[in-house]
Amino acid sequence: MIKSLAPLALALLLLSSPSVHGVEKVKFSPHVFTLPDGYALKQVAAPPLVKRPIHMYFDIDGSLYVTDSSGNTDKAPKQLKNPTHRVLRLVDRDGDGTFDDSTVFAERLPFPEGILVHEGSVYVGAPPHILKFTDTDGDNVSDERTVWFDGGSIEGCGNDLHGPYLGPDGFFYWCKGAFAPQSHVLGNGKTFKSSAAHIYRARPDGTQLEVVITGGMNNPVGLAFSESGECFLSGTFLDLSKPGRRDGILHAVYGGTYGKRNDRVLSPHPSTGALLPVLSQMGPSASSGIFMPRSDALGMRGDLLCADFNLRRISRHRLSRDGSTYSAQMSVLLESDQSDFHPTDVIEDADGSLLVADTGSWYMICCPTSKVAKPDVLGAIYRIERKNASSSEDPRGLKLDWTKPQVDWLSDERPAVVKRAIDTLAEPSNVDVLKGAKASIPALWSLHRIPEKPARAAVRDFLKDENSDVRMAAIHSVALWFDAGAVKPLLGLLDTGDARERRLAAMALGRIGNSLAVKPLLEAGLQKTDPFLNHAITYALYEIGDEEGLPAGHPMTEQVMRMRKVDQRSPSKYVMPEIQLADGVKPDATKEARQAKRLDQLAEFLPKGDSVRGEKLFNDPAKSLCITCHVKGDKGVDFGPDLTRIGAIRTERDLLEAIVYPSSTIARYYELVTVETKQGQAAGLLRRDSVGEMVLGPAPGAEQSIPFKEINQAKYSNLSLMPEVFDHLLKPEEIADVVAYLKEAKGALSSAPKDEIPPHHAINLPGLHAYAQKSIAAGEEIEFRVSSAVPYDLSVVRLGADPENRDKDPLLQSFRVEQPQAQPIHPGSYLHVAKALPAERSLSQLTLECWIRPFQLSGWQGLVTQHDYPERCGIGLFLSEGKIVFGTGSGGAYDASAYQQTKPGLIKVHRWHHLVGSWDGKKKRIYVDGKVVAEAAFAGPVRPGKTALRIGAYGQEGKAVNFYNGDVAMCAVYDRALNKDQVKKRFADRGLSVPKNDRLLACWPFTEEKGKQVADASDFGRDARIINRGTWMIGGPSFNASSINRHDSQYDPTKDEKRGHGLRLASDEIYNARWKVNHRFRLPPDAKSGVYAGRFDFKLKGKPMRYHTSFIVRRPESKPKAPLLVLVSSNTWLAYNSVPFPVNHGKGLINMGTGGLGNSHPGAPKYSFYSDHRNGQPTYKVGLKVPWPAGGPNKTYIGGGYSHLLRGERFLHLWLDKHGYEYDVITDRDLDRNPLILKGYKAVLVNGHSEYWSARAYDGLDDYLKAGGAAVVMSGNTMFWRVSFDETDEVMECRKFGGGIGGRKLAKIGELYHSHDFKRGSLMRFCGYPAWKVVGLECIGWGGGNFANYQVDLPEHFLFQQPHKLELKKGEPFGFTNTKKGAVGHEYDVRLSTLLRATKNPALKGLVEPEGIVTIASGNSKRNVLDFNAQGHRPRVGGEQTIAEIIYWERPEGGRVFHTGSIATAWAMYYDEPLSNLVRNALHHFKVKPKK
Secondary structure (H helix, E strand, C coil): CCEEECCCCCCEEEEECCCCCCEEEEEECEEEEEEECCEEEEEEEECCCCCCCEEECCCCCEEEEEEECCCCCCCCCHHHHCCCEEEEEEECCCCCCCCEEEEEEEEEECCCCEEEECCCCEEEECCCEEEEECCCCCCCCCEEEEEEEEEECCCCCCEEEEEEEECCCCEEEEECCCCCCCEEEECCCEEEEEECCCEEEECCCCCCCCEEEEECCCCCEEEECCCCCCEEEECCCCCCCCCCCCEEECCCCCCCECCCHHHHHHHCCCCCCHHHHHHCEEEECCCCEECCCCCCCCCCCEEEEEECCCCCCCEEEEEEECEEEEEEEEEEEEEECCCCCCCEEEEECCCCCEEEECCCECCCCCCCCCCCCEECCCEEEEEECCCCCCCCCCCCCCCCCEEEEECHHHHHHCHHHHHHHHCCCCCCHHHHHCCCCCCHHHHHHHHCCCCCCHHHHHHHHHHCCHHHHHHHHHHHHHHHHHHCCCCCCCCHHHCCCCCHHHHHHHHHHHHHHCCCHHHHHHHHHHHHCCHHHHHHHHHEEEHCHHHHHHCCCHHHHHHHHHHHHHHCCCCCCCCCCECCCCCCCCCHHHHHHHHHHHHHHHHHHHHHHHHHHHHHHHHHCCCCHHHHHHHECEEECCCCCCCCCHHHCCCCCCCHHHHEEEEEECCCCCCCCEEECCCEEEEEEEEEEECHHHHHEEEECEEEEHHHEEEEEEEEECCEEEEECHHHCHHHHHHHHHHHHHHHHCCCCCCCCCCCCEEEECCCCCCEEEECCCCEECCEEEEEEEECCCCEEEEECCCCCCCCCHHCCCCCCCEEEEECCCCEEECCCEEEEEECCCCCCECCCEEEEEEEECCCCCEEEEEEEEEEEEEEEEEEEEEEEEEEEECCCCCCCCHHEEEECCCCEEEEEECCEEEEEEEEEEECEEEHHHHHHHHEECCCCCCCCCCEEECCEEEEEEEEEECCCCCEEEEEEEECCCCHHHHHHHHHHHHCCCCCCCCEEEEEECCCCCCCCCCCCCCCCCCCEEEEEECCCCCCCCEEEEEHHCCCCCHHHHHHCCCCCEEEEEHHHHHCCCCCEEEEEEEECCCCEEEEEEEEEEEEEEEEEEEEEEEEECCCCCCCCCCCCECCCHHHHCCCCCCCCCCCCCCCCEEECCCCCEEECCCCCCCEEEEEECCCCCCCEECEECCCCCCCCCCEEECCCCCHHHHHHHHHHHCCCCCHEEEEEECCCHHHCHHHCCCCCEEEEEEEEEEEEEEEHHHHHHHHHHCCCCEECCCCCCCHHEEEEEECCEEEEEECHHHHHHCCCCHHHHHCCCCCCCCCCEEHHHHHHHHHHHEEEEEECCCCCCCCCEEEECCCCHCCCCCCCCCCCCCCCCCEEECECCCCCEEEEHHHHHHHCCCCCCCCCCCCCCEEEEEEEEEECCCEEEECCCCCCECCCCCCCCCEEEEEEECCCEEEEECEECCCHHHHHCHHHHCCCCCHHHHHCCCCCCCC
């Protein structure tokens, strides 16, 4: 709760000068407000109670609910991904009219555009939904959130949906605009589809959904109602016919068509004629909230008050009757002198005063005149009241006994009492007393809410009331109830009532639909009418639908028949004609020889071509004409083929021929089409086609539309539209220059990677999750990216001296976040092709081809698609429950008849299959592995959906969904149907060759084998961007990955011509969460190198939780190096990061096994190098830009406080601090990025579970030692698996093979080659980087919870003697953490000679241990070991029992190594004095001494 800190200067502040000319001046800095004499202005809520108020509504107890913006000015669809707005509840506790308290009722809303409180729930229009919030436990905070209405679409401005508003009839009303496609099932059972603007209404329970009006305006906003039920709308872009007319207010009558003329969205809707006129026009006012006061406390009852956003004012509109509608006289009620005053809403309080919401200056999307967002300029809420107005006693009637409501309360002077009494008295038992109530209109509306027949009869009686307003309210009621018993009195009002009643009577008769009304309506239409009355009569005749009763020749008959045609419009019987292929051209040997000779002559000039001169020629329209027809980069005209990447797909000879003889090869979609019509002939490029016509482009900038019904024949031509003139216009040297310029046109792939991804299925995570950089230098900025559903405290800390207590960690900076930001994740890999097939052109034939090797058959999975369900359904191959589906939709709404499928059982998991879907214009065929398995007749039309082309997914409501799980290879799209022989040939090729076909629209051969892009091998440049990366280096359909021997060191995948290419996709794949930065903190330049963390403290369901995001602070380049460098095993922390988005836990230690913690969301990824993808794809990569809870300081492993990750490594840091050593800390990735970072250190200390090493890091350490360096290795399982990193620091790759040693279950030898360098991966010992060659020991296995001690083997060795004499005897134990656990655990390393003695038959022969290694201590165990062949743990050979060794090695190649052979050494050393002194002696020997 926010308590007001001061009165906020809420008392009336008048300037010292008296009012002049009937105007008051009121100042609230920086505003000076003007309002009429006799009124006062108060500021009743300001920051911090509210910040950017938008809309307001009172509850019955006087609480004010306010939508409050976060200041986010992103376009609305983007805001949906990360909603940040909220609903506040303001309370005036002392009744002085000023709000005292503010609490957050609901948060994380999309852009809120309306609010209504009804029967204890709060309804908020937040496009694309109306959300319903309910407080079920009485704590004034919403704990239930549902979608009351789904608008189904949203556009960038977010002006799609405003409301809801409560009408006097008890219906909810709301506005929908922005021209986004929408589809709703109305109360009458019909499906209503539209892209126009509308007012909708429905009962509070959602039933009886109706369309009230239709419009061509962009943004219908606010609604206000008269007591009799008349509706008024404020909005924007109502009239663009002349300046000063744009925005305003209109009288919204049922069935009316309004707004600017917009045939695109209005033509599908029946209209009674011209657009109905606007009531009040105000220019670019951005009219927003509108209200009609019920009280006369301010003398404005029955007027319209409108918040004019752009004009910094509240306007007043006095209404007068004008025929069947109204006229308005506008004046200004309140106005600010500051452009940052932006009123968005005006409502009435119970005492009759007005509240005005000023949202501040944050909003700048679309309508506002100012396009500058100023989120720091906050808003406020003001009250307009009478000067010296006396306070009202109990204005809401809260002192009344509402358990026994009285009918006379309907006559109360307090509008809030009347409004509440209308609802409370709406009981069947009250019908009789309501009929006799003095307040007729309130009583009528109460009767209206009662569904029984007596209530209908009672309302009909009001049709005879002497008061016109009462009769009007009664007409509204009988119309909403479709009351057939009201036809007779309605006919009477149609004949004798005033113009307004006649309009409403016609409306009601049309809704009821009785044919008896047709003749009276026609007679009424012959009398003098105005546009509104004429509309009501015409619309009533249309709704009644009695065409036989309409006389020929009557003007209204003609209009109604036009409306019926629109309403009953069906697809045109004329379809896109088949465009015949051009006639075959007989070879002309003489002509071909002449052209070839000329090309040879011109080719001699090509070597001297100059691209700089060529660029000038290309861009000179007077010289070459190139730029007038072609696009290259961001220049040119989109008419001929795009030449941006032409140099990458055409040879010099091809380019030369295309310039000189353009008709020799014509790019697909750029053939000249000749059309014979009934009027003659037309020719041009086919630009697009629609439901009833094709559009030709005879020249750049020119178009000719030809209706299908006029076309006799259409045919492609052999002639190019590009003239054959350039051999005459240009000199040979100039042609060579243009060719040189075009040959350099190898521009970036059209789908160059961006940080953001296209719209993608999102998963919203509960709890809190965060990540930051893994390593930064002191003085650099750490960036925390956080997703949280709850408030939290963030503390930036350096991990302190107490290994068990994180509360004592030194604090650097803290942040308190009350309004957290939940950021979704978007898992799922696929290929996105932004340059899709033209959606505006129908296809006459089609073939889709691809190879797949699925890992999962269930569900719907997109393979090759240009399809967005349910409204942009185009073409595609799909995998559904093991069946192949071939879709050939029309590009519009889903039609099941356009989707044919195979029988089940043809597709097997983990097996390559060749798929083809072909359509020849008459029949569809599906091929699997070269054979026809399904066929069906199909005539079309076929059109790609207006969406991206995707491989491995398809669209749903604009987002990529239904991701494919498996491998994909050689995908292609053709604009003709392959025949059976061609399909068999493609199947036999096994995906090795790009199809040589001039009808190829796109082809992706996947030859890159690395990166985020896949090039299109066709001429069209439909390059694909890989979303969430996928996995390269799996081979193609021609490759048997199991055929490669595990120890084949000669195999090179880049030279295997039969390997082929493919890409593996997974629905749970994600390596970069792409979250926005929430917090930044610059580390002090003198910050000590070491382990730091962002510590998050928060509560979930009342329980305290803690979350750490660890990071390493390196030494800055400007600071001298310490004597010792500590390498943390961060690669291992990443490898074990099995659940990046886990359930949150408390502050204490928590055991995290290999499988990670529990997942916070069932759809969140949970793969690592120890678990496969959800559908079985082997995990070969993990992400660096996702949270890494495995790197947290409070994670233990196995139990007993032990950890092989960060917590275990911290004991070394604490030991170094305790003994006064100076040291720097880096991560494995830091060493991989810069192997020379080791230079200058006296010793390097490798610590913990240093299992995962890159080749660069391995070579870097080796080079450092060769140069005389020293290494202290306190690790087990050291240098076991090879890893590599991508250039963007997004991915770490590791290809693990071997079921008994943690390899991935379905991994194959042929897939072990890294996509970053194409080199062999998996075990370091088998890919040229054995640990024993560099650090003297090799892994011999692991042992779970076994922790033993060392025993002395060589007590006389100098490391036991100086400078700290250990006084240990041979065989004496040492290295204990406590009486039960020792330093030898839980993974171990030994010398190569020891390992070979335990191995029966080493796979690699001739291995020889380097000279000079001395074992000074060891640990022993009878347990099974991992022998050199690393095929699983097995009994030793012979009686050898060594399980770990401590060695000292002076390497023959240079450098010295002290290696302890166990992960747990540092843990034990922290507690064990002999082991501690041994390590101190080693450091001393390496010239690393404690600071004095």
